Amino acid sequence: MTFQEQIRAGIPMKLPSVKNYDTAINHAPKRKEILSKAEKELAIRNALRYFNKEYHEILAKEFAKELKDFGRIYMYRFRPDYKMYARPVHEYPGKSMQTKAVMHMIQNNLDTEVAQHPHELITYGGNGAVFQNWAQYLLAMQYLAEMTDEQTLVMYSGHPMGIFPSHSNAPRVVITNGMMIPNYSKQDDYEKFNALGVTQYGQMTAGSYMYIGPQGIVHGTTITVLNAGRKIAKRGEDLAGKLFLTSGLGGMSGAQPKAGNIAGCITVCAEVNPKITDIRLSQGWIDEKYTDLDLLVERVRMAKKNKEVVSLAFLGNIVSVWEKFDEENVYVDLGSDQTSLHNPWAGGYYPVGISFDKANEMMAENPIKFKEKVQESLRRQTVAINRHTAKGTYFFDYGNAFLLEAGRAGADIMAENGIDFKYPSYVQDIMGPMCFDYGFGPFRWVCTSASPDDLEKTDALACNVLETIMKNSPQEIQQQMADNIQWIKGAQENKLVVGSQARILYADAEGRAKIAEAFNNAVKRGELTAPVVLGRDHHDVSGTDSPFRETSNIYDGSQFTADMAIQNVIGDSFRGATWVSIHNGGGVGWGEVINGGFGMVLDGSIEAEKRLKSMLFWDVNNGIARRNWARNQGATFAIKRAMEVEPKLKVTLPNLVDDSLLQGLF
Numbered sequence: 013m014t015f016q017e018q019i020r021a022g023i024p025m026k027l028p029s030v031k032n033y034d035t036a037i038n039h040a041p042k043r044k045e046i047l048s049k050a051e052k053e054l055a056i057r058n059a060l061r062y063f064n065k066e067y068h069e070i071l072a073k074e075f076a077k078e079l080k081d082f083g084r085i086y087m088y089r090f091r092p093d094y095k096m097y098a099r100p101v102h103e104y105p106g107k108s109m110q111t112k113a114v115m116h117m118i119q120n121n122l123d124t125e126v127a128q129h130p131h132e133l134i135t136y137g138g139n140g141a142v143f144q145n146w147a148q149y150l151l152a153m154q155y156l157a158e159m160t161d162e163q164t165l166v167m168y169s170g171h172p173m174g175i176f177p178s179h180s181n182a183p184r185v186v187i188t189n190g191m192m193i194p195n196y197s198k199q200d201d202y203e204k205f206n207a208l209g210v211t212q213y214g215q216m217t218a219g220s221y222m223y224i225g226p227q228g229i230v231h232g233t234t235i236t237v238l239n240a241g242r243k244i245a246k247r248g249e250d251l252a253g254k255l256f257l258t259s260g261l262g263g264m265s266g267a268q269p270k271a272g273n274i275a276g277c278i279t280v281c282a283e284v285n286p287k288i289t290d291i292r293l294s295q296g297w298i299d300e301k302y303t304d305l306d307l308l309v310e311r312v313r314m315a316k317k318n319k320e321v322v323s324l325a326f327l328g329n330i331v332s333v334w335e336k337f338d339e340e341n342v343y344v345d346l347g348s349d350q351t352s353l354h355n356p357w358a359g360g361y362y363p364v365g366i367s368f369d370k371a372n373e374m375m376a377e378n379p380i381k382f383k384e385k386v387q388e389s390l391r392r393q394t395v396a397i398n399r400h401t402a403k404g405t406y407f408f409d410y411g412n413a414f415l416l417e418a419g420r421a422g423a424d425i426m427a428e429n430g431i432d433f434k435y436p437s438y439v440q441d442i443m444g445p446m447c448f449d450y451g452f453g454p455f456r457w458v459c460t461s462a463s464p465d466d467l468e469k470t471d472a473l474a475c476n477v478l479e480t481i482m483k484n485s486p487q488e489i490q491q492q493m494a495d496n497i498q499w500i501k502g503a504q505e506n507k508l509v510v511g512s513q514a515r516i517l518y519a520d521a522e523g524r525a526k527i528a529e530a531f532n533n534a535v536k537r538g539e540l541t542a543p544v545v546l547g548r549d550h551h552d553v554s555g556t557d558s559p560f561r562e563t564s565n566i567y568d569g570s571q572f573t574a575d576m577a578i579q580n581v582i583g584d585s586f587r588g589a590t591w592v593s594i595h596n597g598g599g600v601g602w603g604e605v606i607n608g609g610f611g612m613v614l615d616g617s618i619e620a621e622k623r624l625k626s627m628l629f630w631d632v633n634n635g636i637a638r639r640n641w642a643r644n645q646g647a648t649f650a651i652k653r654a655m656e657v658e659p660k661l662k663v664t665l666p667n668l669v670d671d672s673l674l675q676g677l678f
């Protein structure tokens with residue numbers, strides 16, 4: 013069967029042969045056993061719903077074994093034989109250019125070069141799933157190939173519920189991931205309901221088909237490291253010769269060394285997983301690898317002396333590096349952590365003092381002991397970090413729930429008031445006040461032609477738009493504009509593409525709409541050979557309510573509400589998004605965040621132009637309006653500007669209170 017025929021066939025009528033477990037591929041760790049006997053039976057009954065009765069006997073046994081061996085039913089046998097990657101959009105079968113573009117994005121999220129655990133359908137973050145199992149993938153692709161622009165595909169946590177009649181201006185796909193009744197949103201609820209096959213953790217861009225490889229985060233990380241460098245600069249000097257110590261070379265964290273190189277510092281990044289470390293080395297995302305701490309110390313001293321721009325991986329535990337650098341008095345200028353602490357008990361964080369393999373075994377066989385080890389390790393890590401910060405290190409939480417989990421582990425991480433943490437999150441200090449409040453966020457696009465030439469043309473178009481806007485930009489956003497122009501100019505040279513032909517840059521509402529319009533016109537003129545997909549990371553101005561990350565610089569109490577994210581996805585859906593998604597979890601963990609995103613296909617049509625103008629304006633200004641209401645001054649500045657440009661916008665502005673009036677009231 014050709015590729016197109018296989019897609020159209022969906023779940024095969026005849027059982028495909030059993031697949032060997034490919035040990036060359038990076039696999040998800042075994043998930044802990046959480047289901048009772050009756051629940052295991054329910055999980056099998058649930059899984060068999062996708063298949064003809066005649067195969068139930070064989071598959072029941074096979075799925076029971078998967079559940080026992082891996083803690084989940086992935087239906088490995090049904091993983092397709094064709095190569096998984098984002099093909100040029102015209103190679104997909106279908107009646108709608110929009111749905112073909114969605115297929116391009118889905119296959120990118122599952123590409124073996126891109127995804128963290130491709131055979132378990134996990135794109136990044138340890139458990140960020142596109143689908144729960146291969147039957148869901150096959151069925152979703154089949155639906156996308158047969159539906160028209162008068163229908164909408166409804167996705168329940170990876171399960172394609174079906175295609176429903178709608179209309180051409182409606183989203184083609186509506187995705188919900190991990191939506192729970194709030195009382196059922198604890199970590200173990202995720203383990204249980206995911207094992208039952210009724211929910212999944214969509215992370216942010218995994219379950220919304222919008223992942224673009226580590227590039228997505230390289231940019232945000234570059235901005236963060238650059239601005240953290242500006243914060244610690246004594247006399248406006250740059251980061252030359254300064255040391256950035258962090259951890260994780262995974263899906264997102266792997267971007268740190270590259271960002272460190274672009275920002276111009278020395279980066280040391282610890283990673284416990286040998287496979288992942290070697291992948292990053294072979295991809296050129298890290299310059300050198302060390303397994304010996306003494307050699308690492310020596311190398312760092314030399315790099316400092318010569319003010320080298322270099323990134324060094326340490327294959328081992330981050331706790332050992334913090335401790336060693338303290339003993340050896342290696343001064344760390346910037347410190348952070350990007351282990352997957354949103355998922356601390358199932359492979360997100362490896363405790364110090366236990367080998368990688370032993371830890372993988374322990375988390376499945378003895379989860380209680382494993383949890384103790386993780387918490388002990390977090391306490392030790394915090395002690396070492398505290399010693400460094402006492403010497404002057406600027407440490408920030410990098411959105412991985414480090415402070416939250418260290419706090420829960422009883423580490424010495426709380427501020428004196430007992431409410432706040434000792435250290436800021438990067439959103440509180442950097443990303444929030446400098447970017448989000450002004451509407452700057454991780455806007456991205458993908459050339460569905462899969463052509464590097466198209467990507468180069470879009471880079472030039474975007475750069476031109478930003479340079480034109482910058483001429484009349486207010487002082488408040490000049491630095492942002494300049495950083496992004498510099499980024500886009502260096503993007504080709506920095507070879508950031510892994511997977512689809514994608515690009516990211518930070519832009520505000522005006523920048524996003526104008527760049528999108530320029531792309532749509534270029535598709536119309538035939539300068540770009542196929543439509544462009546617009547999207548963004550959920551980690552943005554409006555899409556995400558997350559009190560320990562995206563909305564950690566909201567101080568009016570509303571950081572624990574999720575109205576903004578829900579309003580955003582509803583608003584995007586009726587203003588022209590091609591697909592929308594809303595997730596529980598993502599970044600900091602299940603139950604800790606609600607986040608949403610969109611995809612929009614620019615096919616060069618007048619309809620696409622109308623949609624982009626309407627939707628992008630809302631998609632940014634919704635969050636600015638809310639940030640303004642929370643009394644964030646940058647946001648009030650930005651929303652007033654937006655109201656001047658768009659007379660139909662009228663946002664409620666806060667009256668500021670003289671705090672002296674509050675003294676003595678209670």
Ligand SMILES: NC(=O)c1ccc[n+]([C@@H]2O[C@H](COP(=O)([O-])OP(=O)(O)OC[C@H]3O[C@@H](n4cnc5c(N)ncnc54)[C@H](O)[C@@H]3O)[C@@H](O)[C@H]2O)c1
Nearest residue numbers: 137260262263264265283284330351352361362411412599
């Ligand atoms: N700040 C942001 O913008 C942002 C964006 C995306 C993700 N995140 C968060 O950052 C975290 C990492 O994301 P990811 O996609 O890279 O996850 P990942 O699971 O792919 O990578 C984390 C890596 O850390 C390694 N690791 C775990 N414990 C370790 C230890 N003690 N010492 C050394 N290495 C260790 C793991 O082996 C893994 O490779 C997640 O919690 C994610 O939610 C932050």
